[in-house]
Structure formats: C-alpha cells, structure tokens
Amino acid sequence: MSEQTRPAKLGRLATYAGRSLEVLRDMILDGTLAPGERLNEVHLSQALGISRGPLREAIQRLASEGLVEAVTHRGVYVRSFSPRELSDLYELRIALETHAVRLAARHAPEERIEELSRLLDHTESSMGVDTTGAYPADQDFHARLAGLAAKPPLVVALTDVGRKIQLARARSAHQPRRARTALDEHRAIVTALTSRDGDHAAALIEAHLVSSLNNALAVLGTEETD
Amino acid sequence: MSEQTRPAKLGRLATYAGRSLEVLRDMILDGTLAPGERLNEVHLSQALGISRGPLREAIQRLASEGLVEAVTHRGVYVRSFSPRELSDLYELRIALETHAVRLAARHAPEERIEELSRLLDHTESSMGVDTTGAYPADQDFHARLAGLAAKPPLVVALTDVGRKIQLARARSAHQPRRARTALDEHRAIVTALTSRDGDHAAALIEAHLVSSLNNALAVLGTEETD
DNA sequence: GAACTGACAACTGTCAACAGTTTTCTATAT
DNA sequence: ATATAGAAAACTGTTGACAGTTGTCAGTTC
Numbered sequence: 001m002s003e004q005t006r007p008a009k010l011g012r013l014a015t016y017a018g019r020s021l022e023v024l025r026d027m028i029l030d031g032t033l034a035p036g037e038r039l040n041e042v043h044l045s046q047a048l049g050i051s052r053g054p055l056r057e058a059i060q061r062l063a064s065e066g067l068v069e070a071v072t073h074r075g076v077y078v079r080s081f082s083p084r085e086l087s088d089l090y091e092l093r094i095a096l097e098t099h100a101v102r103l104a105a106r107h108a109p110e111e112r113i114e115e116l117s118r119l120l121d122h123t124e125s126s127m128g129v130d131t132t133g134a135y136p137a138d139q140d141f142h143a144r145l146a147g148l149a150a151k152p153p154l155v156v157a158l159t160d161v162g163r164k165i166q167l168a169r170a171r172s173a174h175q176p177r178r179a180r181t182a183l184d185e186h187r188a189i190v191t192a193l194t195s196r197d198g199d200h201a202a203a204l205i206e207a208h209l210v211s212s213l214n215n216a217l218a219v220l221g222t223e224e225t226d
Numbered sequence: 227m228s229e230q231t232r233p234a235k236l237g238r239l240a241t242y243a244g245r246s247l248e249v250l251r252d253m254i255l256d257g258t259l260a261p262g263e264r265l266n267e268v269h270l271s272q273a274l275g276i277s278r279g280p281l282r283e284a285i286q287r288l289a290s291e292g293l294v295e296a297v298t299h300r301g302v303y304v305r306s307f308s309p310r311e312l313s314d315l316y317e318l319r320i321a322l323e324t325h326a327v328r329l330a331a332r333h334a335p336e337e338r339i340e341e342l343s344r345l346l347d348h349t350e351s352s353m354g355v356d357t358t359g360a361y362p363a364d365q366d367f368h369a370r371l372a373g374l375a376a377k378p379p380l381v382v383a384l385t386d387v388g389r390k391i392q393l394a395r396a397r398s399a400h401q402p403r404r405a406r407t408a409l410d411e412h413r414a415i416v417t418a419l420t421s422r423d424g425d426h427a428a429a430l431i432e433a434h435l436v437s438s439l440n441n442a443l444a445v446l447g448t449e450e451t452d
Numbered sequence: 453g454a455a456c457t458g459a460c461a462a463c464t465g466t467c468a469a470c471a472g473t474t475t476t477c478t479a480t481a482t
Numbered sequence: 483a484t485a486t487a488g489a490a491a492a493c494t495g496t497t498g499a500c501a502g503t504t505g506t507c508a509g510t511t512c
Contacts, residue, residue, distance in 0.1 A: 014298055015465070017286070041494070051467045052494090053279065060243070060283045064290035066382070072240050073473050073494060085378070092379045099321040152311070153318045153390070156292070157383055164379070241495070267464070277497045282465090299464060299503050 017054035021061050028067050028078055029166050035080030039068065066164055081168035083217055089168060090213040093161050096154065097146070097209065098202040101189065104148035105198030116144055117190050124183055134179035139166070141186050148193075172219035182212070243280035247287050254293050254304055255392050261306030265294065292390055307394035309443055315391050316439040322384050323372070323435065324428040327415070330374035331424030342370055343416050350409055360405035365392070367412050374419075398445035408438070 013019050024044075027033045045055045059076055062068045070076040081089070104113075123137045139162070146158045185208040192201035239245050250270075253259045271281045285302055288294045296302040307315070330339075349363045365388070372384045411434040418427035 017465080018298070040492095042492085053282075053466055053468095056279075056495090057283055057286045057465095060286040061290045064287045072244075074475095075494075088377050089379050091377065092383060095321065095325040095380075096383075151314050151317065153315050153387060154321075157318060157322075157387070160386070161379060161383070243495080266462095268462085278464090279496055279498095283495095300505095301464075 015054070016048075016050045017057040020048055020050065020055055020058035023048065024058055024062060025065075025067065025163075028062070029163065031171050033078050035078050035167070035170055037078045039076045039078070065160065067167055079164075079167060081164070083220060086165070086168040086216060086220070087213065089161055089165050090209060093158065093165060094206050094209050096158050096161065097142070097205050100146050100149040100151075100154055100158065101193070101201045101205050102198040103151065103154075104145065105193050105196050105201050107150060108148040108193065112148055113190065113193050116141070116148070117187075117194075119144065120183065120186055120190065127179065127183070134176075134182075138179075138182055138186075145189070169216050172216055175215070175219070178212075178215050182208070185211075241280070242274075242276045243283040246274055246276060246281055246284035249274065250284055250288060251291075251293065251389075254288070255389070257397050259304050261304050261393070261396055263304045265302045265304070291386065293393055305390075305393060307390070309446060312391070312394040312442060312446070313439065315387055315394060316435060319384065319387050319391060320432050320435050322380065322387065323368070323431050326372050326375040326377075326380055326384065327419070327427045327431050328424040329377065329380075330371065331419050331422050331427050333376060334374040334419065338374055339416065339419050342367070342374070343413075343420075345370065346409065346412055346416065353405065353409070360402075360408075364405075364408055364412075371415070395442050395446075398442055401441070401445070404438075404441050408434070411437075 013022070024033070024039075033039065039059065041052050041055060041059075045052045048055065059068065059070070063070045063076065067079055068076045069079050119141065123134075123141075127134060127137075142162065143155075143159070146155050149155075185204065189201055189204045189208065192198075192204055239248070250259070250265075259265065265285065267278050267281060267285075271278045274281065285294065285296070289296045289302065293305055294302045295305050345367065349360075349367075353360060353363075368388065369381075369385075372381050375381070411430065415427055415430045415434065418424075418430055
C-alpha cells in the first residue's frame with residue numbers, strides 16, 4: 001500500500017540509468033570526479049551497484065551535455081576547460097542571460113519578481129553565519145531569473161552552459177568575500193526588474209557575470225597544482 | 227594495410243552506438259520517423275541490424291538533444307513542437323545568431339567572409355535548375371556563419387537549437403519561391419559583414435530569421451492532416 | 453451493453469557473458 | 483641500459499537472455 005514499502009532501491013526516477021546520470025553529474029560537478037579523470041565503467045558500476053548497461057546510458061547523456069569526452073575504445077574523461085574556454089562559456093551565458101532579463105523586465109508578472117526578491121532576503125539571512133551554500137543559492141537565483149523569461153528553450157540553453165561553467169570553475173567555488181558582493185549585485189538586478197528597466201537590468205547582469213568570470217579566472221590563475 | 231579491407235561494417239565512427247545516433251537523427255530530421263511516433267527498440271534494432279544495447283545508448287543522446295522524449299517503461303517518442311514552441315526556438319536562435327554575426331563582423335578574417343560569399347555563388351548557380359537541396363545549402367550557410375564568430379560554445383548552442391528547429395519544421399521544407407528570397411537575404415548579410423557593419427548584419431539576420439519563421443508558421447497553418 | 457477482472461502478449465529495464473581493442477608488463481635482443 | 487617484440491591483463495563495445503512493467507483482450511459480472 002504505502003509508497004515506502006516498494007523495492008525503493010531506485011529513487012523517484014525509477015530507473016538505474018536515470019539515477020546514475022544524476023549521481024554522476026553531481027560527482028563531476030562537485031569535483032569527486034576531477035577534470036581529466038577517467039571514468040572506469042567496471043569500477044563505477046560496482047560503486048553504484050549496477051551493471052554496465054544503464055551506466056553507459058548515463059555516460060552517453062553526460063557526453064551529450066559536454067561534461068565528459070568519450071574516445072572510442074579508450075574511455076571517457078571528465079572534460080577540462082582552459083581559461084579561454086571558460087571565457088567563451090561566460091560570453092555565451094552573458095548573451096543568453098541579458099536576453100532573458102530583458103524579456104523578464106517586459107513580461108514577468110509582478111509576483112514572480114517579488115518572489116525572487118524574497119529569495120534574496122532568505123539567502124542573506126541564512127548567510128550571516130557562514131557562506132556555505134552561497135554558490136547553490138547563486139545558481140538558484142540565476143535559474144529562477146532565467147525562468148522569468150518564460151521561454152523554455154532559453155532555460156534549456158542556459159542550463160546547458162551553466163553546467164559547463166560549473167564544471168569549468170570546478171574547485172574554484174565561490175569565495176566568502178565574493179558571496180556578499182554577488183548578493184548585492186543580485187539585488188540591484190531585481191530592483192531594475194521591478195522598475196521594468198530591461199536595459200539597466202541587462203547591463204547589471206553583464207557586469208555581474210563579468211566580475212564572476214574575473215573572480216573565477218583569478219582563482220584559477222593563483223591556484224597551483226597541489 | 228588499406229582502410230578498405232577492414233570489417234567495414236561500421237563506418238568511420240567505428241561504433242554501432244555512434245553510427246546509430248547519426249542514422250536515427252537523420253531519420254527523425256528527414257521525417258522517416260514522424261513527430262509523435264514511437265521508437266520501438268526491438269523493431270529498430272532489427273532494422274539497423276544491431277542489438278538493443280548500442281541502440282539505447284544512441285536514444286539517450288537523442289533524448290539529451292531534445293529530439294525524442296523518453297517516458298519510463300512507456301517508450302520514447304519523437305518530439306513534436308507547437309507553433310508557439312517553434313516561435314520560442316526561433317527567438318532563441320535570433321538572439322544567438324545576431325550575437326554571432328556581431329562577433330563575426332568584428333573579428334572574422336577577410337578570407338573566411340569571402341569564402342562564404344563564394345559559397346552563395348555556388349548555391350545560386352546550382353539552383354538554376356531546381357531548388358532541391360536549397361534547405362541543406364541554407365543550413366550550411368548558417369552553420370558557417372556561426373563558425374565565423376570563432377566561439378565554440380556558441381556554435382554548439384546554435385547547432386542544438388538548429389536541430390530542434392529542423393525537427394519542428396519537419397515536413398515543411400523550404401518552398402522553391404522562398405529559396406530565392408533567402409539567397410538574396412544571405413547575400414545582404416555577407417555584404418554587411420564585408421563592410422564590417424555588425425549592427426546592420428544583425429538586423430538583416432533577424433529579419434531573415436523572422437521571415438523564415440513566418441514562412442514555416444504559414445506552411446504549418448495551411449497544412450491539414452493528410 | 454458497459455464496466456470490471458484477470459490472463460496473455462509486447463515492450464522496456466537490467467544483467468552477465470562474450471568479443472575485440474588498447475594498455476601494460478615481461479622477456480629478449482641490441 | 484635502452485629499445486623492441488610478444489604475451490597477458492584490463493577495459494570498452496556488443497550481444498542474448500531474464501525480469502518487471504505496461505498495454506491488450508477475452509471472459510465475466512452487473
């Protein structure tokens with residue numbers, strides 16, 4: 001009767017391939033599987049407790065998402081991005097996100113914008129203690145912002161490029177100092193949206209992303225191989 | 227010694243999964259597999275002469291590309307797009323392609339632009355007889371145009387949205403009359419690029435895509451179910 | 453005649469074993 | 483000692499079979 005008593009080995013997705021995709025993607029994005037690292041099918045399937053079939057299906061999707069690179073008969077590797085590639089990704093993201101924010105300024109319903117504002121309030125209050133989780137909050141903000149444009153293909157495109165950027169930034173997670181600045185920048189964007197000033201919001205988003213990129217590049221530059 | 231004497235059952239990709247992906251994608255994009263149609267794994271694997279394993283891997287990639295929709299335990303279906311969805315896809319494409327063309331106007335080397343111009347000459351001359359192949363030529367032009375921006379992520383994004391648009395337009399392939407117009411519009415874009423006028427080129431691209439969209443919407447509107 | 457029940461068929465999800473390739477290691481020769 | 487050739491190990495690509503779910507259809511009940 002109850003949902004709890006079913007096999008439950010599979011989560012909500014009800015398929016090993018689907019669950020493996022999410023697990024692997026998380027492992028890649030949080031650095032458990034480092035850029036350049038090889039994905040051994042046998043080891044991974046044993047670690048996940050499944051066979052190679054569904055695992056390979058998950059890997060195909062990761063390859064399609066551009067998070068891993070598959071070389072025939074030679075294995076799949078976690079992608080690694082050069083600073084130049086990171087810049088290019090950000091440039092694309094800027095093009096997409098400025099477009100999204102202009103649409104949002106014109107068409108987003110008042111309440112959805114207020115929702116976003118409240119989200120920032122919540123982020124700020126829970127940030128007083130420590131900035132852990134500041135990066136997820138940042139991602140959440142940008143995802144909701146994209147949603148305000150109400151154009152599914154745009155959300156898809158931004159999700160795609162966002163994941164690659166997250167991987168490219170890899171271990172250079174947000175720094176505590178930057179979290180504060182980012183929050184202020186987010187607020188300014190929401191304010192511009194509230195006053196329906198698309199051009200201003202777009203300019204703010206661009207500046208925000210540029211400094212985010214510069215921050216990432218700086219971290220990558222100073223970071224020496226351990 | 228020679229490449230020809232190897233098993234050769236597999237083409238250049240050397241893997242059933244990779245080849246199946248391309249075959250299936252072509253079948254979807256040329257309408258052999260119609261929107262809404264179900265992909266039966268057993269039938270398809272027999273038709274392709276392979277087992278279900280590599281076939282399923284190919285299908286996962288198609289799902290990731292947004293060309294098919296997978297429903298757990300219920301099969302995968304070729305995606306179908308509403309006019310509204312087609313419009314949204316075009317809007318995204320406009321945002322991306324105007325961005326690309328601005329970059330091209332600023333940075334593309336002279337010779338690459340001339341190359342594009344010669345491509346149009348060739349298209350025009352081989353179009354005198356019949357307009358078959360006008361649509362591939364159009365796609366080729368846009369692909370090369372995106373390439374001029376020299377930003378790989380931008381090319382990837384445009385390829386993704388381009389494929390979906392191609393599927394959404396499905397059987398509404400280019401009309402002979404429009405082929406001529408499109409060629410003229412392409413020429414105007416190249417001319418603007420030659421004079422390094424990014425804004426003008428962007429405006430022309432936008433107009434070109436809008437009329438392309440309108441053409442597609444008109445065809446979809448008048449087209450009744452056979 | 454319509455709605456329900458249960459068996460049957462079809463199909464998707466998964467697994468374990470096989471085949472072919474690449475890599476590694478060892479033994480041999482220079 | 484270095485380089486080389488060959489065998490062994492490790493791994494990817496593929497297959498055929500099994501398991502569980504969904505959909506179908508005949509038979510039954512109201």
